Amino acid sequence: MNGAPAGEDTTAPEHSWEELVTTALLGTDRRTPAHAAPGRPAPVALLDAAAVAAVRRRAGLRPARAAQRPEPAPADPRPALPAPAAHRLTALLADRSGGTGSGRRGSSPDLMELLPQWLAAANAHGYAAPPQTLPALLDAARGRTDLRPAGLAFAGPRALWLARLNPDWRFALRAAPGGGAALPDAADPEAVRRLWQEGLFAERAALLGTLRARTPALGRELLASTWAAERAEDRLMFLDSLRTGLSDADEPFLEQALGDRSRNVRATAAELLSALPGSALAERMAVRATACVALDRTGNAPAIAVEAPPECDTGMERDGVAATPPAGRGERSWWLGQLVEAAPLGCWRERFGGRTAEEIVALPVADGWQGELHAAWCRAAVRQRNAAWSRALLGSPSAPEAGGPGAVSLAERAKLLAALEPAERAGWVAGFIATHGLSEAFQLLGVCAVPWAPPLGRAVVDALNIARDAGSYPWSFSGVMGLAERCLDPAEAVRLEALLAIPDEREDAAPGAGGYWAEAFQRLVTTLRLRAAMTRELAPPTPPEPPRAVVQPPDAAG
Structure with missing residues (x-):
């Protein structure tokens, strides 16, 4: 072979590639290369043999069959983004962290946290994603599952086309109906x-x-x-x-x-x-539940008497009642809760003499059954999305116990709030914050419509201001601050400007707390202004007004 290393026997059989790799892994000190020329250092002989073997391997490859070219990307008929909005999207996708890396949030907005809101607004306008942003958009959705529904809707059909070409983006195919395959028309x-x-x-x-x-x-x-x-x-x-x-x-x-x-x-x-509520199962459950819960008039005032079912028969099991309770729960209370939860809430009005939901919930419950009964009514109200019962079980937001008579946890109250109209929901949470502050309000704020209604926004800002005046650090309110950045009406930025100055620190205040609060409010104001700018950029361009005809005044001489 022309160009063979000096001294190499070119008539020797080709070295096995696997043998050469094994020798390299073990080291030439432990294993001498086969067919090495006398007098040549073992490492040099190994590299010479590998070079010759590599050329032979490449020369012996058969040409692969030409792959079929991919089909062109499908067209996206939606209107293009306005240019300022396209620039904004590029900036949002380029940002990876608005924090400082030291545990403090800093005063700069976290652009990636605004991306979900931007995508929702862009989808509401029906815009198409700029093609050059699709790789970065798919990468962002790959790393954050919360971005995927809105992100893939905005990316449109071209995202599925790209996902078929890049294994890293296969999640888009899994998220698409039928794995991205076209579904037949219902008319066929x-x-x-x-x-x-x-x-x-x-x-x-x-x-x-x-x-x-x-x-x-x-x-x-x-x-x-x-x-x-x-x-x-x-x-x-x-x-x-x-x-x-x-x-x-x-x-x-x-x-x-x-x-x-x-x-x-x-x-x-x-x-x-x-x-x-009108199903036969609901009627059967109503019969069972009302047999266990009744109005007791034997005392000085009406009360609710409860007699839990003594057994879980085959009919109850067929209707979905689980016979075996979880650890720590009594059987009879477990069965009772399932019956009441599945019974239509309308059956209780007749059972309690025409009383409303508020009046029924206000009745005392005998023998310590109130918690179990009210918790079951809470689950029924959530399942049936009954606003009247949800309102009754929530109670007054200013109640001393920080909740209604039937709400057993903040998570339960959040579910009950979801059955109310957005304005009523926001008003209830605003009243809760005004009475109890922000320490327990995070879950409740999460179910309120965005942007927050003015009463709710004012309640949150006032509570943050009170927390600042108390002299504590703002970090314990970072979750609420993050929600406020995404959910406050941008118009609230004007009210927040008065909070940007560093206040005079009280003697009992944490050291430097005023400066940290000013920084947090600066970040909030900057983010709200940025959201306002994003909204303006996404607005469709206003078409120019047609020219008006000029009417000449009549000639006075005429």
Whole structure:
């Protein structure tokens, strides 16, 4: 071979590549290279042999078949972003941290925390993502699952096209209905039937979800056609999709599912039926629950008497009552809670002599059953999204116990608030903050509509101001501060300007607390102004007004 190292026997058999790699890993001190020329250092002989073997390996490769070129990216018919908004998106995606790295938040806005709000606003306007931003947008959504729904909606069809070319972005295909595959039109029954019978599970689940959102009856009929042949885990997932578009028309199918051989399927069917106040299951649960809870008039004042069920019979189990309680719970109280939770709330008005929800909740409960009974009513109000009962169980936000008579935790109160209209919800949380401050309000603020209504925004700002005047550090309120940056109405920036100055520190104040508070308020004001600018940039351009015709005054001489 031309160019072979001096002294090498070119007629010797080719060195095994695996043998050379093994020798290199072990070291030439422990293993001498095979067919090494006499007098040459072992490391040099190994490298010479590897060079020759590498050339031979490359020369012996057969040309690979040319890969098929990818299809062009699909068109995105949505209008393009205004130029200022496109520049803003690039800046938001380029930022990775607004913090200082020392545990303090600093005074600069965290741009990545504003990205979800920006994406929601851009989607509301119906804009298309600039093509050059798609890689960075997909990278951001890959790292933060909370960005994926809005991010992929904004990225549009081209995100799926890119995800098929880059394994790092495959999450976009998993998040898309049917793994990104095109679903048949509901108006084509043959294509729908074929995909339902022959498609992959992800495709079938996506098809059923789409049909339930548009034509619930068709989705239910499709599921019923193959129900008996489905696997138990698939039946559970498919049944859960009936939450979308749930109506009384689904009751016969759900009643059939109550006899399913899978306990989880039976429990899900029972839960769905209990969300239909007019269903036969809801009526059966109402009979059982009202038999356990009654009005007691034997005392000086009316009260509620409770007699928990003595057993969990087969009918109760068929209707979704779990017979075995969790550790630490008594059986009878466990059964009672499930019966009351599943009973339609409307049955209690008749049971308690026409009393309203507020009047029923205000009644004393005998023998220590109040906590269990009210907690079950809370779960029923959340499941049935009953505003009247949610309002009654929440009670007054200024109550000394920091909650209503039936709210057992902040998480429960947050769920009850979700059943109220946004304005009422914001007003209740504002009253809660005015009475109890911010220390327990974080979960409640999370269920309020964005931007916060003016009363709620003022309550939060006033509570932060009170906390600053108390002389403590702002770090214990960093969670509320973060929410305020994203949820306060940008118009509140004007009121906050008075809080930017460093206040005179009290003698009992933490050292330097005033400066830290000024820094935190500066960050809040800067972020609110930035959000206002983002809103202006996303606004569609105003079309120019048509020129007005100039009307000449009549000639006086005429």
